[in-house]
Amino acid sequence: MPRIFRHLLSSSDRQFRCRSYQQRPIIWLLLLSFAGTALGVTASLAVAQQSDRDIKQDEDQVIEGLTLPEPPPQAPVYQPEPAAPAPYEPAPYEPEPEPAPAPEPREPAAAEPEPAPAATSPEPAPAAEPETTPSASSTPDTPAAKGPTIPYVLEFNRSPVVGNRLRLQGVFADARLGFTKPRSWNLRSAKVLVRFQHSPALLASRSNLTVRVNGTSVGSVPLNRKQAEIGQVLLNVPPNLIQDFNEVSLVAQQNNSTTCTDPADPTLWTEVLPDSKLIFNFQPKPVRLDFNRYPYPFFDDLSLDPNRVTYLLPNPVNSEWLTSAARFQTALGRLAEFRPLETRLVKNLNQAKADERLVVIGTPEAQPALRSLKLPLAIANNQVLDGNRDPLPPDAGILMLATTRNNGVPVLIATGNGPEGVNKAVQFLVQSKDRQIGTGYYIVVNSVTPVPTPSARQWPGYLPDKNAFKLRELNNTDDKPFEDVTIRGSYAPPVEINFRALPDDQFTRGSSMNLVYSYGPQVNPRLSTVEVRLDGAPIGGKRLTAEQGASRETLNVNLPADLIKPDSKIQVAFNLSPREPANCGRINDQQLWGKVHADTSFKLKRQNVVQIPDLKLLSTGYPFTAPQDLSTTAIVLPETPSLTDLSTFLEFSERLGRLSQADTVKVEAYTQDALPTEVKERQNLVAIGVRSQFPFPEAFERSGFVLKDLFSRKWNQSQIQALPDSEGVIKEVISPWNSNRVLLALSAQTEAGLQQVQNVLNQDPLFFQLNGDTVLISANQPGASGYDPDAYNLEFLQQSPQRRLDNSNLLSKVSRFLQDNWFVLPTGIVVFALGLYGVTQLYLKRVEKQDK
């Protein structure tokens, strides 16, 4: 619609509008002031709106009066190049050993919540034979993709559920693995290579392994290997079976007897080895750049490799750029969630690599490289010009898409003729709701909706701030509100409820959960139970007593106060036993079902108390993520930040993004000299820099661990000098300027040390270990994976006194004091009894006297 409307404007109209724009500088001033002052005012100010209506109408005319250039005939098209060997992953590819003992586990914990470890990204597999297929089809929208197909190998061990092996046990067992298809792929062929071992006891005629892709069987193989030798089967997968989100299931039917197989027989096993793989051949699809697909291609949530984003450094690096970059990177962090994201800074366009996406933030003045790009809007005299070659107003944000390196690298440009414009452009991309209306390959952002700051305790994905709520008010693992969940079968996996306490919650006794559940008929009442666990620890259960099933039963469970943590999960497990025992491989538990109803309710008793500083809280982002739009956080860098400072800064912003969820980002970033005093006094501060240039030496002048000049370090009374000092330091102290705020120092003596800090921020396994108030980080080898337990040394120190941030009422405060000093309580009882006794006896005396 808007586009059509634009075409309908006559040229005379345009001229008139243009002239009127030039003739009315006053209105422009008004517009500026309106944008500057009224941006934060919400629409609820009806009276003000009424009176300002006339002005507003005029302004609207002016805004519409911007003359946009005739759109170029073709949007820029990004032609993805085959990814080069990843520069970030120097770990060499090890050829498959043959015959294969299962490859070493790359990571120890299958319990790690994030499924995609960054370190196990795949490499192009030279083993797979290259295949050339003529390009058969191309979407009408995109230019036909020609050229060779590119192989891609996805090993099973990239999934954390696989680990050492994928074990299939029982008469009928299946295991599933999910994978995505990157958007830029034009899939030509796909194969599954399954390598497996199985029990020698299996009866070949009645045992087989079937591979299904998205529910379709793609092949089956009898389990007839002798002496547990390794079997291997390569199966073709029709490419049209592969969707965006896919599931491979490996189904084993296993029998060791022709007549009757005991399903619990431990000899019924097949193990799929972790070096089984999916082999794809694809052609990269050219992508027409358009904001309606944003964030693709700058971020592809279906990508099998880490998304790589590169920022073009402005000149100079100032607070405006820092703030915009921080916000943009935070928004990327939110998009990425658990997916890996790699960020780099380059000084000129040529440094961008083939599989990277380039982000250019800043005015044409700060980013002179803009001139060398082919852009829809012309740039002259460091000003972006409109169709009439007039400079756009300085507060208009401009977003453009372009490519460089022969269309091999897409470029996202957020610019404007003034810092407000740049800021507005970035803000448009950052605000998830606004972003959705974007389309085309360039956008002039006239205004963005001011998004009010949510309350400090409104954390999406965490427990609600109110104390009584229903299950449907919580989100399930897919981030959707909970609905009734039904499970089937004897030992179905439990229903998991994310029960994440806010980091500043302190639970007291008396919290409870009232589980509402139903179950189906034919359960064995003697053996069937429903059980509630909190992080695996059973906290309540009940027998399922009705053979004919029951509907909407309730189970009231006390939630132990000290077990509820910011990463807690409640599991509701139905242990359903069929009324007749299974025998001869007969499946007899599929009629059993249990259901957790969404009106299961919770009643919490908690106080809003937290002790700072505590780096453990940083795993939830607290206190920087309270409120979740990060509006209480300011990041401070040295006056002239180094490249390492900046990449640490981006890493931290990204981490904040992964940890928070809101409609907007309001984090601020400053260089040391530009930091306003009121920000310093009001906000939680994050200071980044090596010791010699560290913005707040105060952080290291107080108690606890102290980094001093000249490579000396101090802890309590001990003071040493160490060379070389390549350890990173993360230290949190109470802000010297506001005792309710913290100052987080990301520092080191050297740049190499700061690199370690980056690694901690980047790698989940390291980041979630943070503890105490000071962490010293060193790596045993450069670029090691966070999943390798031997790769890093983390030392945790806790020295500086903690401060209690207590937002609870007076009664709770006194109550907590009494809990800490319990012997005061009996004394208090006696003292109050004495007081009441004294007053009453006097009162009784008075009554008696009056009687007489």
Next chain:
Amino acid sequence: MANSSPPLPPTQSLPGARTRRSPLDKLTDWLVNKVPSWFDRALQSLNRRQLWILALLLLSLSLPLVTTPLKVWQQGAIAAFLILIGWLIVRIEQQRNDTQTSEYLHLFLVWLSTVTTARYLYYRTAYTLNFDGWLNGFFCVLLYGAELYAIITLFLAYFQTLKIKERQPIDLSTIPSDRLFKVDVYIPTYNEDVEIVRKTALGALAIDYPADKKRVYILDDGRAEKYKARRESLRKMCEELGCTLLTRDNNDHAKAGNINTAFKRTDGDLVLILDCDHIPARPILQTTVGFFYDPKVAFVQTPHWFYNPDPFERNLLTRGKVPVGNELFYKVLQKGNDFWNAAFFCGSAAVIRKDYALQIGGIATETVTEDCHTAFRLHSLGYKSVYYDQIMVAGLAPEKFSSYIGQQVRWARGMAQILRLENPLLNRKLNLTIPQRICYFSATSHFFFGFPRLMYAIAPTLFLLFGINPIRGLGLETLAYALPHILLSMYANFITYKNVRFSFWNEIYEFAMSFYAGAVTFMALINPRMGSFNVTDKGLSVTKRDFDWESARPLVFVAVLVVLSILSVPFWLILRPEDKEAVLVNMLWGIFNLVLIVAAILVAFEQPQLRRAHRLNRKLTAVIYGPDQTWKGKTEDVSESGARIILDSWPNLPDEIELELVGDYGARAFLKARVVRGVPLNDAQTILVVDFLNPTQSELDSLAIVLYSDVREWYSQHRPEVDDPLDSLRFIATSLTRSFRETEPLQGQKIRKQIQAPAQLYWEGHFYTATATEMGVRSLRLEFSEPIAELEAIQREQPVVGVLLEDGHPLPKRLLAIVRTVEPLGTPGNTGMARTAIELSFPEQLQERQENRIKQLLATL
């Protein structure tokens, strides 16, 4: 001993001991003297209202002490600490034994207990309510309600006993006789035995008050047709005694209507109302009328007291050692109420000012407890009440458990009616002070104990038998919160109750009545106009053991449940070992309940009454007139049919004597009596048990005056026994064995005159020489030193024989007697001859003919 220095005289060591006071003494001094006087000084300037506010402020400031949860061991330590303090204070109180100190210590304990109870209540509310499923939820609410009721009752009782008011009578002798009030004595009666009314009328006539200022009226309410003969005998009795019979022919509003009718027909200023079985003591008017010279006083109440054992005393065989049910009310609660000017009118043994009673339309008729309702209305007009704690009536308690239930049920219904109709706590129309409202609320809600009490008994059963869990997480933690609450409240109450209500007896009273009280109060709440006045049966007697199934059925049912639940414990321990804590706590609770329930059931196991009349433990002067000698003694106890007399000698008495009993104020009664037994008490004293022989009406009348009216102070005014909780529990726990023990009449020696007279026994033509050794009015003992030929035949046939007794006269006296027993006496010493004794009794048929001869013999031998 040679080197020992002379011992210090005791007087020298005493002052040193006095100056070195024990820490306990110092603590007491600090608590009882220093703290109050400090507060007196510090809060001197505050008025009463400000003190109220200050107390409320302190209470609200103690909120964190109530709400802070602690770990189990910490709470356990606090529990131990608080219980220790409670125990210490009770110990101090027992050592000091001084009213003022007790009062202060009680007050302190009350507050300590209040805060502790509040802490328990918070814990119970916040953490232990179990709404898991409707069944659990339902019983959880019931049990919680029961506990709330108990806690409210506890606080109300604390309030009522904050200060016990002791009154002294106002001397009437200073008041000129023309200013003395005219007093009418009303004895309302319905269908009671005329003999009972007669004793009350006699007592009323004997009341010490100028005769022209006092008139006695018997208000007969019996319907003319139904009780015609009775009314006639009443009329005769009134004529004979000199009192006035007022009758009416309808029966509207029962006792209240009866009194209201009489109000219009008599002219006294004051009315002494006496139930027809309440025999007044002489000083009743002298001590009470004086209070009316305060013009605000509307009535003066004195305690009720029963001289017969109630079903609890009789059937649990307490032998009078345990305070009876109403002692708590009359000895503590009424006095506490009196402090707040909220003493209740109890229907009898009270003097009421007629004017004021008529201002409220006479005695209230809307409820079946007209007395309390009347007091309530008088108070809400702003009049004062007086309670004077001196027992001055002797009444009859209901004998049987069923009639006891009837009486209690009436009170329960009446009180619930008042609560429902008048809403004493919140009704804005009433001109009552807040303390009066609290006292009335306490009284009118008292009988709601029924269902809560049953709930307590059922709660552990619910868990053990049905798996219902009305308390979430019952276990050690619950105990750590509940025990200090329970024990401190017991300690606090112990100080005020120790003489009037023994530990755990409250529970028995409540259990015994629980079902009926629960049902009646519940019905009264639904429909307060329902139910009529029923007259309690009195003066009945129980003659044989009998279990009153009808009355005890609900409780037996509960007991069976509790027993079953206790039997289920082993199964729990084997099958569900994870619930051990809850099971054991429930089991202990169940056993405790069972002990109390069994005792309460035994109240329905009617024990026979061994005596024809109820004994009074009165120490009256008794003079025994023998034929030529008098002995003076004191009665140990005395009833209308006999007495036990302690004599300071071992007299040689005949078995029939003349007896004179002297009352406290000098009234006398002469009676003939037979000595049933004599029991030597010690070297110098004998107890004689005598039965009165066929007393005439006038003898009975004078006996009634001496027994019931001529009393300075009834013996139960001061009870020497003090509560000992463990003893009390032991006593209750052993009720079962006591109830089934056979009662045996006391053995004692027959009393006959010791004589030495030659005698001869004549039978079938033979004379046998013997010596008469003992003789009474009805029997004789002969001892034979020679062998008797036909001894076996005599023993077998028990024939009538002739006896010749020589008493110094020339002619021996001839008597006929029947042989009763023959008893060989063995061969004494060296004589080698077997001796025999024969017991003879004088035949009834010849009593008249032989009597004079026997008496002569008794006098001379």
